[in-house]
Each structure stands twice: as structure tokens, then as C-alpha cells.
Amino acid sequence: MSAVSLKSLAVLALAGAAMLAGCKPAAAPAPQAAPAAPAEPTAQISRTARLQTFLVQRYGKNARLSVQWHGSWVDDGETRPMDWQVCAEQPVVSGGSWQQLLAVCGALSEGAHIDPGTIDFYVLRPKGDGFEVTSELTGERFGSGGQPGTASIVRAGSDFYGFRVEDGWFGQGFSLLSQSLILPGPNGLVASGSVRSHIDNDAQYECDNLGPGTDPDTAEDCRTRRFSIDFALRFDDSDRSARVWPLLIEETGTTCGGKQVRQEHRFTLDPKTWAYSFPESLRREGCE
Numbered sequence: 001m002s003a004v005s006l007k008s009l010a011v012l013a014l015a016g017a018a019m020l021a022g023c024k025p026a027a028a029p030a031p032q033a034a035p036a037a038p039a040e041p042t043a044q045i046s047r048t049a050r051l052q053t054f055l056v057q058r059y060g061k062n063a064r065l066s067v068q069w070h071g072s073w074v075d076d077g078e079t080r081p082m083d084w085q086v087c088a089e090q091p092v093v094s095g096g097s098w099q100q101l102l103a104v105c106g107a108l109s110e111g112a113h114i115d116p117g118t119i120d121f122y123v124l125r126p127k128g129d130g131f132e133v134t135s136e137l138t139g140e141r142f143g144s145g146g147q148p149g150t151a152s153i154v155r156a157g158s159d160f161y162g163f164r165v166e167d168g169w170f171g172q173g174f175s176l177l178s179q180s181l182i183l184p185g186p187n188g189l190v191a192s193g194s195v196r197s198h199i200d201n202d203a204q205y206e207c208d209n210l211g212p213g214t215d216p217d218t219a220e221d222c223r224t225r226r227f228s229i230d231f232a233l234r235f236d237d238s239d240r241s242a243r244v245w246p247l248l249i250e251e252t253g254t255t256c257g258g259k260q261v262r263q264e265h266r267f268t269l270d271p272k273t274w275a276y277s278f279p280e281s282l283r284r285e286g287c288e
Contacts, residue, residue, distance in 0.1 A: 045129050047091060047100065053130045059084060059104070073106050073118060081109040087119070088151040092161045100124040100131060103151040103163055111146015113171070119148050121163055121182050121189050135188035142180070143167035156183060156235050156269075157244040164233070166197055173204025176285055179233055181247075185274035192269065193276035195249060195283055200228035227287035229253035229261060236266075244269050247276060256287035 048065060055063035062069040068085040087105035091098055102122040108115055120138040124131035142165050143149040149167025156162055162183035169176045180194040205226045230253050235245040249265040267276045 050126060050130050051086075051089065051100070051102070054102075054124065055086070055104075057130075070109070071106075073108075075118075082106040082118075083109055087148075088153055088163065090153040090161075092153075092155075092159075094159050094161070097125065099134060100126075101153050101161060101163070105148045105151060107148060108146030113145050115144070115146045116141040116167075117143045117146055117148025119151055119165060121151075123184060123189065135184060137182060137189035137191070140182075140191065144169045154181070154235070155237075156181075156247075158241050160184070160244055162189075162192075168198075173201050174285065175200050175202070178283075179231070181276070183269070183274065190274045192274060193278050195233070195278050196229075196231050197233070198228075198230050199285065199287075201226060201286075202228060224257045227253070227255050229255060229287070231282060249282065251282075 052063075052065050055065060059069070059071055062071065063084070065086055068083050071082050071084050072079050073082040074080075084104060084106050086102065088101070088103035090101050092101060093099075100123070102124060104120045104122075106118045106120070108117060111117070119140050119142055120136070121140070122136045123134040125134050141148075144167070147167075149165055151163055151165050154162055154164045160183075162181060165180045165182065167178055167180075175198065177196065177198040178194050179197040181192045182189055183192045184190070185192075205222050229251060232250045232252070234248050234250075236248050237245050239245070247267045247269070249267070251261055251263045251265065253261055255261050265282065267278070269276060
């Protein structure tokens with residue numbers, strides 16, 4: 001190999017070394033921090049848990065949503081032993097939010113025949129982990145024999161809900177059942193009126209049990225004295241968008257003299273008294 005070639009190789013070697021010395025490798029990128037774990041979603045309190053909490057706050061630690069519990073009731077200054085239970089509850093939509101309707105029934109543990117029971121009514125709305133009271137009507141007396149009757153939730157308008165209570169009295173051959181409405185008014189829950197739901201005197205005149213030797217006139221007289229009439233209550237929802245629906249009561253059955261009755265009664269809620277003007281004929285005890 002010639003001297004020139006050796007010189008050229010030396011120059012190339014020196015140039016390569018200089019290039020290697022001046023070209024440092026790029027630093028490796030710093031590892032990225034792991035993404036933060038998503039925050040735990042806020043625990044949702046169930047409606048039943050809210051109800052249970054409310055019951056304990058109002059009725060004590062023994063209160064239960066699904067079973068009866070023993071407690072007490074202060075009636076005209078006298079503390080009386082009571083058996084309590086939730087007798088109606090339902091969530092409803094009102095405007096742009098929802099509410100919880102609740103009825104708690106109390107039966108006297110040792111009630112006499114003339115003693116009524118009691119029902120507490122509530123409209124609740126969610127707040128925090130529980131409910132707060134929007135309106136209430138408590139200590140209302142219904143029924144006999146210490147029993148308050150039954151309660152249910154009714155829809156009386158487009159987003160207008162309340163309570164219906166049916167209770168009764170039985171004695172001296174008569175059955176007298178009534179139905180009462182508890183509705184939300186401008187200033188809270190209101191007892192809006194009461195009418196009969198059924199009346200009869202079947203136990204007083206057991207005409208079907210008269211012997212074969214009974215005088216025909218006696219049997220006929222027995223039958224003409226009997227009556228059995230139902231008063232079915234419903235709301236006319238033909239205009240679904242109406243704030244308050246008209247109330248209809250259909251009267252059907254057999255009145256004295258064996259006469260068949262079928263008549264419909266229509267009522268509107270008075271915006272001043274927040275009550276229905278029911279006639280005495282729909283609160284009667286006899287056939288007429």
C-alpha cells in the first residue's frame with residue numbers, strides 16, 4: 001500500500017473519531033407518570049335506605065319499613081300502646097323533581113270497639129342522605145276497634161298525588177264503610193272530604209235464611225228493608241294534562257224496596273277550601 005493511501009486512511013480514522021466524540025446519543029425520555037385512578041363515584045343512597053332512616057328518626061329505633069313494630073301514641077294527653085306499620089308509600093314525579101309519599105298506620109294494641117286507630121301522612125323530598133318533610137298531617141283518626149283501616153296512594157291530576165283511606169264500622173247488623181281523601185294543598189296536606197264507599201244491612205235482615213214455613217208477606221217485608229250500595233271513587237283523567245282531575249263517584253246497588261240504583265256523581269276541588277262539597281246523601285247510613 002502506498003504512503004498516500006496510508007495517509008488518507010489516517011485522516012479518515014481521525015475524522016470518524018471526531019464524529020463519534022461529537023455525536024452523543026439522545027437521552028432516553030423520562031417515563032410518564034401513570035394516569036391517576038378515577039375518583040370513586042359518590043355512593044348513591046337508595047330510596048328504601050332513606051325511608052328507613054326517616055322512620056327511625058320519627059318513630060324510634062324499632063321502626064321498620066317492611067314489618068310492624070311496637071310503639072306508643074299520645075292521644076289527648078294519654079300515652080297508649082300502638083302497633084305501627086307503613087301502610088302506603090310511593091315515589092312520584094312532581095314538576096321537575098320527585099317526592100316520596102308515605103303513610104304510617106297505627107293500631108291500638110288494646111282498642112275498644114269505639115276506638116279509632118290513627119294514620120300519619122307525609123310528603124317527603126330527598127335531602128343529603130335522607131328525606132326532609134315537605135308537608136305532613138299526623139294524628140288523624142280513622143276506623144274502629146282500634147284499627148285505622150287501609151291507606152293507598154291516588155293520582156288526582158297530571159302531577160298531583162294524595163292519599164285515600166278506607167275505614168269502617170260494623171255493628172247492629174250494619175256495615176258502614178267510608179273513604180276519605182288527603183290531598184296536598186297550598187299550605188300542606190289537607191283532609192279534602194269523606195264519603196261512603198259501601199253500606200248495607202245484610203246482617204240485620206238475613207232474608208235468605210228464613211224457613212220454608214215463613215209467611216210470604218214477612219219474607220217480602222224483609223227483602224224490601226234490605227239495602228246494599230257501593231260508591232266507587234275514581235278520577236276522570238280524560239284530560240291528562242289537567243293539573244287537577246274531576247272526581248267521579250259511581251253509586252250502584254240495591255236500595256230499600258229492591259230498587260236498583262245506578263248514578264254517577266261528579267265533583268271538582270274547591271280552590272279556596274281545597275275540599276269537595278259532598279252531599280249528605282253520599283254520607284248516609286241507610287238506604288235513603
